[in-house]
Amino acid sequence: MQVEALYQEIILDHYKRPHGRGLREPFNTEVHHVNPTCGDEITLRVLISGFGDDMVIEDVSYESQGCSISQASASVMFDLVAGETVDDALRAQEEFLHVMHSRGEAEPDEEILGDAVAFEGVSKYPARVKCALLGWMALKDAVAQAAAAHEEELD
Ligand code: ZN
Numbered sequence: 001m002q003v004e005a006l007y008q009e010i011i012l013d014h015y016k017r018p019h020g021r022g023l024r025e026p027f028n029t030e031v032h033h034v035n036p037t038c039g040d041e042i043t044l045r046v047l048i049s050g051f052g053d054d055m056v057i058e059d060v061s062y063e064s065q066g067c068s069i070s071q072a073s074a075s076v077m078f079d080l081v082a083g084e085t086v087d088d089a090l091r092a093q094e095e096f097l098h099v100m101h102s103r104g105e106a107e108p109d110e111e112i113l114g115d116a117v118a119f120e121g122v123s124k125y126p127a128r129v130k131c132a133l134l135g136w137m138a139l140k141d142a143v144a145q146a147a148a149a150h151e152e153e154l155d
Pocket of ligand 1: 035067069070130131
């Protein structure tokens, strides 16, 4: 199977059977992000625990609507960040951002990105990049807010 076809298969699979979907309790923060150019929306919650380097994303839950790319990307993201440390999750977020802004020039690190490498081809289509990034930007926002609130509880 050609790589492009395999990647399309991965995206379609996550779109049809999204992982981790649905809003769950408990959670620390909830954010709502919109991609107006395509009409994609996501509501995302995170639950974190621990402090500093040991801060872990216990759960990430979401409801989304929109195109297949935005929805599949959120599902892939769930697999990559749920249960991981905040540091590792943000590293994956940065790597994904880098690939999506590369216009097809980056060589994605599969170690870090897993199924998210399937979105590499999307980076050639600037109009769709925001679709693929929607869930990840929501995640970064929610984690930053949750971490700030969490650190405050220490004082
Ligand atoms: Zn979209």
